[in-house]
Amino acid sequence: MSILLKNRVSKFKIKTKDSHLLHIFSVFYDHPAMLNEEGWVMMKGMKILVDVDTMFLLESNISEFGWNKDKLLTCKITSNLEGEELNKHWDKLYKHATRVRSRMKRHFDSDKVVEMLEDLSISHSSPVEKDSTESDPEPENTPAKSN
Numbered sequence: 001m002s003i004l005l006k007n008r009v010s011k012f013k014i015k016t017k018d019s020h021l022l023h024i025f026s027v028f029y030d031h032p033a034m035l036n037e038e039g040w041v042m043m044k045g046m047k048i049l050v051d052v053d054t055m056f057l058l059e060s061n062i063s064e065f066g067w068n069k070d071k072l073l074t075c076k077i078t079s080n081l082e083g084e085e086l087n088k089h090w091d092k093l094y095k096h097a098t099r100v101r102s103r104m105k106r107h108f109d110s111d112k113v114v115e116m117l118e119d120l121s122i123s124h125s126s127p128v129e130k131d132s133t134e135s136d137p138e139p140e141n142t143p144a145k146s147n
Contacts, residue, residue, distance in 0.1 A: 001086060002078040005057065010071050014040075014049055023072040025065070026051045028100050048072065053100045057093050 005027045012032055014022045024032055024040070029051055032040070040049040043058075048065070050058060058077060066074035081089050 001090075002076050003090075004066075005054075005075045005077060007072055007074060010073050020047070022047050022049050024049045024051075025054060025072055025075060027054045027057060027097070028104065029053075053096075056096055060089070060093075 007025050008028065008030050009024050009026045009032055012024055014024055014032060016022065022042075025043075025048055026032075029035060035051055039051055041052055041055055042048070043050055043063075046065075058075065061077035061079050064076045064078070065072055066076065079086055079089055
């Protein structure tokens with residue numbers, strides 16, 4: 001049995017101090033800044049950072065990441081367990097996810113999270129097409145120099 005997990009931070013990448021670009025994956029967090037550096041771990045053999053809460057879901061399963069061009073969109077987790085062991089396994093992961101969501105709800109003020117995400121968003125402006133705008137100050141009159 002498999003479960004498909006959606007990446008909530010698919011539009012972000014992390015640039016390391018030594019200029020390596022890493023993809024990030026999180027089922028729980030909407031922005032990488034919601035966790036400190038210790039909250040992220042590297043997937044073994046991959047250039048993907050995963051938050052520790054999501055890693056709990058991935059580490060006991062077979063993980064297959066889903067990509068669209070250069071965006072990390074999903075991760076399909078599959079367990080080789082069967083019967084009652086499989087049911088216990090999924091229950092354990094479900095309980096973990098509900099605990100994380102509950103902790104997040106208590107910790108993050110939803111209005112502040114929205115405000116933080118808006119502050120962190122990058123605005124793109126179009127290039128200026130003319131040298132001045134209506135809001136530019138009017139040039140001052142300079143008295144003519146007398147010889």
